[in-house]
Amino acid sequence: MTAPRPAAAPTQWDVLIVGAGPAGAALAGRLRPQYRVLLLDRPAAMAAGSPRIGESLPGAARVLLQRHGIYARFLAQGHAPRGASVAQWESDTPTWFDPIRDPHGVGWHLDRPRFDAGLRESAVAAGAALVDDGGRLAVSHEDGCWRVDIAAAGPDDASASRGTQRTSVLVDASGRSMAVARQLGLARRGRDRLICLYAHLPADRRDQDQATRICADANGWWYSVRVPSGQRVLAFHLDGDDAELKALRDPACLLAKSQRHALLAGIRPTAMDFAVHAQPAGGGGLDPEAAAALPQGFFAIGDAMLAFDPIASQGLFHALATADSCAHAIGRYLDGASDARTPYLDEMRAVRERYRQRLGETYAAVHRYARERFWLRRTAAAALLSR
Ligand SMILES: Cc1cc2nc3c(=O)[nH]c(=O)nc-3n(C[C@H](O)[C@H](O)[C@H](O)COP(=O)(O)OP(=O)(O)OC[C@H]3O[C@@H](n4cnc5c(N)ncnc54)[C@H](O)[C@@H]3O)c2cc1C
Structure with missing residues (x-):
């Protein structure tokens, strides 16, 4: 990545990330201070409302936490050894x-609320702007740039709109909902x-x-x-x-x-x-081929790119890993490399294929229930991922 870019009007960003979960927050912190970064999320009341589940993080994540510059903060959060x-x-x-x-x-058994909040705090401390009180988003691509219109959060919100934001790079980090990708016409692969x-x-x-x-x-x-x-x-x-x-x-x-x-x-x-x-909790995600057909400057990370079945216990590692790979791709893109997305999507294809194989083997290993509907469906779901 290159030198810091000059300040600009607050509605113009280098990178706009939809979703301040682990993937989006890690990427936002990583891209600062070089780039102007806006991180969007929904008000807590519009999100699921249930306590989060997903607490196992493998030891291999240490290298990623270090690369994101958040390892010391992570260690101070009181997670338990796995x-x-x-x-x-x-x-x-x-x-x-x-x-x-x-x-x-x-590895660790995480205090999950603290882990997610810590990543957001690190992104904001690094200088990313966080807007987590907006409503529905409308996304479009015009004049070689992405446009995101943010509606008011609800009927009690006095402002008619939270404004129009323009950005060179738009990242879908909205988790399994794939809020941006779906607006752009991409479907979830694997049912x-x-x-x-x-x-x-x-x-x-x-x-x-x-x-x-x-x-x-x-x-x-x-x-x-x-x-x-x-x-x-x-x-x-x-x-x-x-x-x-x-x-x-x-x-x-x-x-x-x-x-x-x-x-x-x-x-x-x-x-x-x-x-x-x-x-x-079903796995599945974006088709890298379909993502490659979208205008340049669109990326998806974390569960929005590929959500793992919980038996894999890999979702958080993948969130941090895709934030890492995507930060490199975005840096190259903003430096003028028009093919910067290709190696990222190639990597995602390889991850999906390894995951598909491993998932199929894991569910197929349960011989004593092999004829039960649940187990037959799981092996079929693994096969569907590559279609
Ligand atoms: C049952 C279960 C168990 C799991 N167990 C584990 C485990 O043990 N280990 C592990 O590593 N992983 C586990 N996972 C997976 C892990 O929780 C996810 O992979 C991880 O949370 C993905 O992070 P993310 O940032 O991509 O998405 P998310 O954490 O889903 O974050 C997405 C963010 O986007 C926001 N958002 C969504 N839509 C919009 C919108 N329209 N506008 C603005 N913001 C929006 C959401 O509010 C949220 O903050 C488990 C998952 C499940 C379902």
Whole structure:
């Protein structure tokens, strides 16, 4: 990247990023101070409203956190070292994996709200402008530049509009919603209707188990892990049209079903006053070929580019990795390289192919349920990713 660019009117940006999740925030911080960066998000009330899930970060992420210049801040946030994982997956016999065997280091169980907030704070501290109170966005491309019109957040918002922003580079970092890409006519590839039902069980000082517990079930799969707040996450992944889905929104039902598995039977919450949330969790993402056909200056990162099935536990690593690769591509593009997007999309094709293969193998390894609808659909979903 080159020398800082001169200041300009606040509606003209070098890079406008839609979505201040881990991917968008990491990219915004990384591009400062060289470039004028606007980071857009929705008001909290318009976002999902449920506590976030996704807390496992592999040791290999350390290098990315260092490259983004946020490793010291990250270490000060109080995340816990990742403990062993134990799985009843390929058979009913539990298999242990201790991350101490991972040459990149054990990794972390994140305090997820603190992790996400820390990335945003780092981006703002680096000088990125953050607007998180706008409403719907309208995106267009005119005169070789991207235009983003931001509507008022809602009927109570006195301003008719939050204004028009112009930018050389537009980045979709809006997660699985792919808010920008969909407006530009791109569809999500892979139609996996996987749903995650999850609860944060109340903190219990007697629960000192550090292991991530993973179990295959006939109509889905479980995981449970204790997070740094002391709460325990209990999550079940199943098909969106599973007849049991509605009943399992009841905390007692979810818990009773989990306790049929020896690995989860010891989970006994101190109180039953927890909510069960539902979140789409199927993998899938943009077709790199279709993205390449859009006008120059458009990029997608994180889940908006490729969302991973939670069994991969790779989404946050991918968010940081795509922010890293995309920062290089954007730097080259703003320096005049009109083909800067090509190597980035080539990298994304390779990531998608490796992920597709690994996902297919992971689900196919569960032989004892191979004839069940849930498991047949998962292997089919992995194949769909490349079509
Ligand atoms: C059940 C489950 C378990 C998971 N477990 C793990 C795990 O253990 N480890 C792991 O690494 N990953 C895990 N993940 C994945 C991980 O959470 C995601 O990969 C990660 O959050 C992606 O970051 P992102 O910044 O791309 O998207 P997001 O975190 O989704 O952020 C997108 C941002 O865009 C904003 N936005 C959306 N639409 C608009 C709009 N129209 N205008 C403005 N802003 C908008 C949102 O408010 C949000 O702030 C899990 C995911 C699920 C579903």
